[in-house]
Amino acid sequence: MTDTIFHLAPSPGERAKAALGRRNLVLVGLMGAGKSAIGRIVAQQLGLPFIDTDTEIERVSRMTIPELFAAYGEEEFRALETRVIKRLMRSGPRVVSTGGGAFINDKTRKQIERSGGLSVWLNADLEVLWERVNKRDNRPLLKTENPKQTLKDLMDKRYPIYALADITVQSRDERKEVIAGEVLAAVIDHIGKDERK
Template sequence: MSEVIHDDDVVTLARRALGKRDLVFVGLMGAGKSAIGKIAAQALDIPFVDSDHEIERVSRMTINELFAAYGEPEFRALETRVIERLLKTGPRVISTGGGAFINDNTRRVIRDMGALTVWINADLETLWARVSKRDNRPLLKTANPRETLANLMAARYPIYAEADIEVMSRDAKKEVILREVLEAVAAHAVPASIQEADHAG
């Protein structure tokens, strides 16, 4: 998209392109899904929700507690149900946990409900610099968390790559990443024929 386009124009084009769809951020822990998601929601003037926070709210347990008490399979099933419910009341911006889009059921729900997905990609150095500062990542409670993170990247990145949009997270201002997200969203307009059919219904 041309650099002569002003920020307001990018926001307008992105909002028009998104229509009634939800904007779902996917990617590994530390990529910046929530940080970018929040300011994207503000720019687009639609609600923002972090699916992990919503899971903790409805279960009255932390993610760590859920993993410890029920294991990952049960957590993923709950995650799918929560995300499906969130997708029924769009448009909104939804930041998902790192494993959400990896789960076949959750990925299918997101696609079937017509959401636009954004993969916030990041390299190992960027992710490690962010996640190593906090001890709240249950999947990284291993003998070598950096190696675990690298293994997660190897396993998950091919699946994240199935998202509609990919934007690289890096050592840059959030506003720079936001603009790249909005420009990409603007390029993913719903075909006019689908919009007309939607209005007709």
């Protein structure tokens, strides 16, 4: 009797991983968009290491982000963020979830672009973001009198810059696994289009 060999079709994770090659997949977007939560699931599905730059900054500085802002100010935090991302972009592939301001910083964004990182903007509307961020007070930029208005002001300033990302996926009130699946599909589609050019 001969054995029957089943050739299973590759999963979206396997297809996206093959399409990515050695490139890093870099998630960008505003606080609460889901960069950390979705990035972790996407990395699992790709079978790639996951790094969150906020967590990495906290690890190397041995301080929390609110402590860093309080002790050294935003400018020093950005300088540290640029250094950490520069180092991460030197090797790959992995999934890198960035802090909300990283892609807004010209130097950091160019590092991501120059290294061939594939950037994904998790776009989200104000109500979705607000619903998610108002539960915790670990975001120094939102320690204002009217944090919802601050978030709205950040959207107005930053969205044109996030829109420079290679790919945009809408983050919304939908299961995280669904959004992660859309990220994988968008990666496959984007790289496929590039290759057909």
